């Protein structure tokens with residue numbers, strides 16, 4: 001990914017330098033957060049990520065990994081007091097453009113059934129529900145919905 005910026009916002013590749021701040025943001029975004037070591041392990045095993053800065057503040061992150069069948073979004077989080085400003089959209093849109101350019105065929109993710117904010121966000125890009133994992137999440141226990149997006153339908157990367 002190239003560094004890109006709009007106004008005082010900029011996207012960067014997630015590196016180990018970002019991990020302490022991303023770990024704190026992860027803890028503010030999820031009821032059962034991953035540890036910094038868990039995120040680091042994902043990167044060490046070939047995962048990749050993007051962070052979004054607004055000025056000096058790291059406001060959001062996206063963590064993904066390659067699957068045999070496409071790309072999986074493992075984590076997407078935006079600083080609670082910076083939400084509804086299009087930052088998640090910026091991170092997802094950047095990923096979709098890159099994956100489409102790379103010839104990735106599909107994008108997958110799991111989301112809590114009650115997570116209306118994320119479900120709406122992903123529905124806006126055309127993600128559809130393709131499965132359910134009963135009692136997948138802890139704290140609180142809840143089903144995961146499996147969502148998928150077929151990138152082959154958007155060969156020019158525009159959406």
Ligand SMILES: CC(C)(COP(=O)(O)OP(=O)(O)OC[C@H]1O[C@@H](n2cnc3c(N)ncnc32)[C@H](O)[C@@H]1OP(=O)(O)O)[C@@H](O)C(=O)NCCC(=O)NCCS
Nearest residue numbers: 029076077078083084085086087088089111117118120121
């Ligand atoms: C889900 C999350 C990443 C959205 O981040 P955000 O920066 O606020 O999202 P955006 O401002 O880019 O919103 C994009 C769209 O998502 C949907 N959306 C986002 N927050 C929403 C909310 N609270 N209620 C309903 N829809 C919402 C809307 O469709 C929105 O478009 P709109 O503002 O034009 O209506 C953020 O709420 C978050 O970090 N939540 C906790 C972690 C999480 O649930 N991650 C996803 C796990 S799969």
